[in-house]
Amino acid sequence: MAYEKVWANNPNLNKTELKKLEKDGLKIFEDIPRYAKEGFASIPQEEWDLFKWAGLYLQKPKEAGYFMMRVCVPSGILNNEQLETLAGIARDYGRGVFDITTRQAVQFHWLQIEQLPDIFDRLKRVGLSTAGACGDITRNIVGNPLAGIDPNEIIDTTGIVREVYEFFQYNEDFSNLPRKYKMSISANVYNAANAEIHCISFTPAKKVIDGKETLGFHVKVGGGLSSAPYLAQTLDVFVKPEQVKDVAIAVTTIFRDYGYREKRHRSRLKFLVADWGIEKFKEKLLELTGPLPSKGEDIQKGWNAGYFYGVHRQKQEGLNYIGFNVPVGRLSADEVFEIARVARQYGNGEVRLCNSQNLIIPNVPDENVDALLHEKVFERITIQPKSFIGYSVSCTGTEYCNLAIVETKERMRRIAEYLDDHLELDVPVRIHMVGCPNSCGQRQIADIGLQGIKMKTKDKGMVEAFEIYVGGTLQNGGKFNEKLKGKVDAEQLSKVLVKLLTYFKETKQQGETFLDY
Numbered sequence: 388m389a390y391e392k393v394w395a396n397n398p399n400l401n402k403t404e405l406k407k408l409e410k411d412g413l414k415i416f417e418d419i420p421r422y423a424k425e426g427f428a429s430i431p432q433e434e435w436d437l438f439k440w441a442g443l444y445l446q447k448p449k450e451a452g453y454f455m456m457r458v459c460v461p462s463g464i465l466n467n468e469q470l471e472t473l474a475g476i477a478r479d480y481g482r483g484v485f486d487i488t489t490r491q492a493v494q495f496h497w498l499q500i501e502q503l504p505d506i507f508d509r510l511k512r513v514g515l516s517t518a519g520a521c522g523d524i525t526r527n528i529v530g531n532p533l534a535g536i537d538p539n540e541i542i543d544t545t546g547i548v549r550e551v552y553e554f555f556q557y558n559e560d561f562s563n564l565p566r567k568y569k570m571s572i573s574a575n576v577y578n579a580a581n582a583e584i585h586c587i588s589f590t591p592a593k594k595v596i597d598g599k600e601t602l603g604f605h606v607k608v609g610g611g612l613s614s615a616p617y618l619a620q621t622l623d624v625f626v627k628p629e630q631v632k633d634v635a636i637a638v639t640t641i642f643r644d645y646g647y648r649e650k651r652h653r654s655r656l657k658f659l660v661a662d663w664g665i666e667k668f669k670e671k672l673l674e675l676t677g678p679l680p681s682k683g684e685d686i687q688k689g690w691n692a693g694y695f696y697g698v699h700r701q702k703q704e705g706l707n708y709i710g711f712n713v714p715v716g717r718l719s720a721d722e723v724f725e726i727a728r729v730a731r732q733y734g735n736g737e738v739r740l741c742n743s744q745n746l747i748i749p750n751v752p753d754e755n756v757d758a759l760l761h762e763k764v765f766e767r768i769t770i771q772p773k774s775f776i777g778y779s780v781s782c783t784g785t786e787y788c789n790l791a792i793v794e795t796k797e798r799m800r801r802i803a804e805y806l807d808d809h810l811e812l813d814v815p816v817r818i819h820m821v822g823c824p825n826s827c828g829q830r831q832i833a834d835i836g837l838q839g840i841k842m843k844t845k846d847k848g849m850v851e852a853f854e855i856y857v858g859g860t861l862q863n864g865g866k867f868n869e870k871l872k873g874k875v876d877a878e879q880l881s882k883v884l885v886k887l888l889t890y891f892k893e894t895k896q897q898g899e900t901f902l903d904y
């Protein structure tokens with residue numbers, strides 16, 4: 388019943404859509420135990436794509452049968468048992484690699500089909516799941532990593548995120564969406580969840596209702612990156628905390644029933660919002676939700692880009708949260724075990740993941756802060772990173788990603804270290820590297836975005852190269868960065884960036900940021 392409008396509204400479904408109607412993506416969870424017994428060769432090639440609904444992509448080359456797995460971590464909040472479980476999976480099956488993504492999820496690599504039942508069991512035991520981490524479905528819900536402890540939040544969003552996440556997680560009424568569907572819910576006044584780049588986002592707001600000031604949310608729809616980036620637009624509605632789930636269901640229903648399913652590259656919600664306009668979208672929304680009050684007052688004071696370095700006071704007296712840099716989001720399993728031990732010993736065991744690919748240890752009493760900071764693991768995972776490694780973000784790249792055109796993660800780390808060795812700046816410059824236009828590394832919102840391409844040269848033939856983009860931000864409603872002329876051979880990239888940043892340093896005012904420049 389849920390999908391009857393899919394046919395009615397889209398008479399020319401593309402091949403992927405026809406396949407999705409034949410078999411729901413979430414059904415792959417039922418097949419995995421059998422494939423695990425019979426081996427990778429028993430999986431028909433036409434089923435490979437369905438593994439996305441279980442959070443699994445085949446690594447490069449696909450025929451080798453190694454999977455990348457993404458685990459959902461709503462709002463990036465992990466308890467100690469969950470963190471240790473994830474560390475164990477990385478150690479036992481993932482060759483020790485533990486990646487934090489730009490949407491607060493965790494990624495493993497090198498997994499094999501035979502290992503999946505045990506991995507799923509381990510995750511289930513601690514309340515984690517891969518359902519919805521990939522595929523045409525509601526993805527991991529991005530939120531305020533400081534939810535519940537944040538002096539800069541107007542509402543504790545922990546329960547709301549959990550409720551919405553659990554509603555959509557294994558829900559076959561919403562597991563066949565036209566394309567991936569990204570949601571953020573945050574009441575942090577510094578836009579900790581990057582609201583403008585999501586399909587739907589809930590942002591902090593207030594309104595006087597029946598003579599009483601009421602805290603709640605505004606709703607943005609139609610944002611997204613990739614090769615046709617859009618900033619989300621604000622609907623003229625005000626939503627109380629207890630209405631968030633119903634509004635999320637209504638927007639997702641509109642996307643499911645009216646989202647485009649003819650051309651994959653036009654299927655994201657952003658295209659429907661752009662074509663309908665925000666007024667028509669609101670009318671359709673109200674048909675499903677019933678009346679909602681009009682907008683109130685936005686409570687946004689700026690954008691922190693997901694960075695929380697250093698020791699900070701929590702809402703709760705005597706407790707602190709401590710923000711650490713994880714260079715390009717990559718940890719070893721041993722480091723994760725050690726961080727879990729330290730979080731247990733000095734805090735309450737929790738660790739929180741940021742969309743800047745970094746982490747936070749919360750709930751550390753004043754008297755424990757010094758001892759925690761002297762732990763050996765925090766020599767590399769530091770609270771005071773150098774300017775470039777501390778603000779560099781990278782997607783997965785050719786190392787594991789099938790869509791990648793160039794190598795990214797290790798390259799971004801090397802380049803950031805080179806910049807830190809050659810240049811000192813009085814302000815951070817956020818550099819994001821991506822290996823293709825899909826922009827998992829959110830290139831468009833970086834001060835400097837680096838997008839991989841292939842380039843033909845006279846002497847070396849085809850080489851890896853980069854386009855350089857400058858001036859992206861989500862400050863003041865947001866602006867995507869713009870491409871500089873030309874492209875740069877990957878081998879020359881560090882030197883070109885030193886030149887560009889030296890020019891910035893020599894011509895800017897003291898304290899002037901890349902954005903203000």
Ligand code: SF4
Nearest residue numbers: 782788791822823827
């Ligand atoms: Fe792969 Fe492209 Fe995403 Fe990078 S941006 S992880 S290369 S799909």
